[in-house]
Amino acid sequence: LESIVLASGSPRRHALLNMIGLRHRVVPSTVIELIPEGANPAQIACELAAQKAREVARAHPNMLTIGADTIVVLDGQILGKPANESDALRMLNMLKNNTHEVITGVALVYVTPEIATEATSDGNVPSTGAQELPQGVPSSAEETGPEGSQVWREQGFSQRIFHQTTSVTFADLSEQEIRAYIATGSPMDKAGSYGIQDDLGSLFVSRIVGDYYNVVGLPLQMLYEELKSFAPEVLTHVFNAAIVTKSV
Amino acid sequence: LESIVLASGSPRRHALLNMIGLRHRVVPSTVIELIPEGANPAQIACELAAQKAREVARAHPNMLTIGADTIVVLDGQILGKPANESDALRMLNMLKNNTHEVITGVALVYVTPEIATEATSDGNVPSTGAQELPQGVPSSAEETGPEGSQVWREQGFSQRIFHQTTSVTFADLSEQEIRAYIATGSPMDKAGSYGIQDDLGSLFVSRIVGDYYNVVGLPLQMLYEELKSFAPEVLTHVFNAAIVTKSV
Numbered sequence: 001l002e003s004i005v006l007a008s009g010s011p012r013r014h015a016l017l018n019m020i021g022l023r024h025r026v027v028p029s030t031v032i033e034l035i036p037e038g039a040n041p042a043q044i045a046c047e048l049a050a051q052k053a054r055e056v057a058r059a060h061p062n063m064l065t066i067g068a069d070t071i072v073v074l075d076g077q078i079l080g081k082p083a084n085e086s087d088a089l090r091m092l093n094m095l096k097n098n099t100h101e102v103i104t105g106v107a108l109v110y111v112t113p114e115i116a117t118e119a120t121s122d123g124n125v126p127s128t129g130a131q132e133l134p135q136g137v138p139s140s141a142e143e144t145g146p147e148g149s150q151v152w153r154e155q156g157f158s159q160r161i162f163h164q165t166t167s168v169t170f171a172d173l174s175e176q177e178i179r180a181y182i183a184t185g186s187p188m189d190k191a192g193s194y195g196i197q198d199d200l201g202s203l204f205v206s207r208i209v210g211d212y213y214n215v216v217g218l219p220l221q222m223l224y225e226e227l228k229s230f231a232p233e234v235l236t237h238v239f240n241a242a243i244v245t246k247s248v
Numbered sequence: 249l250e251s252i253v254l255a256s257g258s259p260r261r262h263a264l265l266n267m268i269g270l271r272h273r274v275v276p277s278t279v280i281e282l283i284p285e286g287a288n289p290a291q292i293a294c295e296l297a298a299q300k301a302r303e304v305a306r307a308h309p310n311m312l313t314i315g316a317d318t319i320v321v322l323d324g325q326i327l328g329k330p331a332n333e334s335d336a337l338r339m340l341n342m343l344k345n346n347t348h349e350v351i352t353g354v355a356l357v358y359v360t361p362e363i364a365t366e367a368t369s370d371g372n373v374p375s376t377g378a379q380e381l382p383q384g385v386p387s388s389a390e391e392t393g394p395e396g397s398q399v400w401r402e403q404g405f406s407q408r409i410f411h412q413t414t415s416v417t418f419a420d421l422s423e424q425e426i427r428a429y430i431a432t433g434s435p436m437d438k439a440g441s442y443g444i445q446d447d448l449g450s451l452f453v454s455r456i457v458g459d460y461y462n463v464v465g466l467p468l469q470m471l472y473e474e475l476k477s478f479a480p481e482v483l484t485h486v487f488n489a490a491i492v493t494k495s496v
Contacts, residue, residue: 020447171469180487199268199486202461203472212460213450221419224451238447239428 004234007056007067012217021238031055041073045105046161053107061116064231067107070217072192074100079192088182088193097172102215105163106223108230115156160230164219166210173204252482255304255315260465268468269486279303289321293353294409301355309364312479315355318465320440322348327440336430336441345420350463353411354471356478363404408478412467414458421452
């Protein structure tokens with residue numbers, strides 16, 4: 001059974017879902033990310049996650065689509081992926097001997113085949129429902145029961161959005177250490193120009209406050225809690241996979 | 249060149265050293281761990297790390313031996329590896345919806361061939377120097393310089409001990425979740441009956457404060473800082489390995 005779609009090309013997110021036994025198909029979103037004006041960093045991460053998930057979900061009705069977006073925020077400024085090596089150098093010089101926030105927004109989206117086929121020629125967003133749906137996480141009581149699910153399915157579109165913040169403190173780094181890290185190539189595809197799970201990135205982070213996996217790309221514990229109410233059927237696979245893997 | 253010995257059979261520590269490019273030989277210690285009376289948890293972790301490192305270092309002169317010991321502490325009580333499944337159940341029920349501390353003690357030990365061959369028939373500890381050496385981390389100024397190293401080499405024995413503490417918060421777990429986790433077998437060889445890097449362990453931890461890798465088994469960032477002064481020559485391999493791996 002392959003009922004989950006990961007709307008992200010990030011090899012880290014793919015590996016994290018595999019780690020927890022969530023079998024899935026990878027379908028990177030091709031959406032042109034539109035950053036809402038006046039939004040704060042958490043809203044931006046959530047909105048971008050939702051844009052990605054909605055686009056991919058439209059092509060995958062009756063499946064659970066997971067979108068995510070991770071941003072790095074230092075003193076209110078968002079650090080994206082580096083444009084080039086000197087940009088990575090600039091960012092790592094800002095991060096060293098300092099504490100920043102990593103925010104990952106996650107969107108879980110489910111659409112019915114009827115909604116999915118109401119295609120818009122250019123639309124990254126399903127033609128019905130998506131715009132009007134409330135942002136943020138509704139109380140689980142409204143959604144977890146069979147009754148709550150029905151309400152959303154009548155609209156043909158169900159979405160849950162949440163985010164997690166982790167604080168990350170870097171050690172003081174020398175110019176030599178930063179340049180050696182950039183020479184590995186690893187910073188170049190990562191927001192903030194580092195990966196906490198890297199060979200060298202792991203040596204540069206002295207302390208975090210929050211969920212480690214949120215820094216890697218998905219807040220696993222929170223995702224797990226949300227799936228319990230949004231799509232509990234997929235979690236049977238998590239437990240089965242864990243037990244089967246370890247018992248051999 | 250294989251100049252590092254890991255005096256631990258933990259596959260997690262082996263993987264962490266590999267991750268940061270520290271090539272090493274694995275030689276698990278067979279020492280009978282003696283817990284010093286009246287010691288606090290950090291002292292116990294350091295002492296056990298030192299006992300393991302000293303035993304293995306004696307058989308591997310002229311190499312850097314790394315010993316480590318990770319303990320889990322909840323409300324002042326040390327949780328070791330579970331004796332059986334019901335013991336794991338007991339521990340996980342204590343950890344759920346609660347915050348505990350994970351302390352990893354690390355010992356870096358170097359002995360000269362002369363000291364190594366002064367064998368004691370039963371001794372887990374080198375016959376000279378080990379007992380009298382100061383515990384804790386001497387100021388790096390005394391050790392990093394070539395002069396400082398000479399002082400220690402005159403005794404034929406050099407040792408550095410340090411520890412790191414990470415606070416770990418578990419989500420509230422159901423009986424079903426705990427039993428499913430134990431059924432994977434994963435808790436059985438781990439202090440506190442969990443692994444934060446597990447398929448399911450990763451879903452149970454909502455928040456940490458400190459170094460994530462310290463919970464896995466080695467405080468990587470602190471180890472890196474200590475190696476800079478204790479054995480900087482081994483770090484050239486870290487950087488070379490990182491660059492070579494990523495550039496192909």
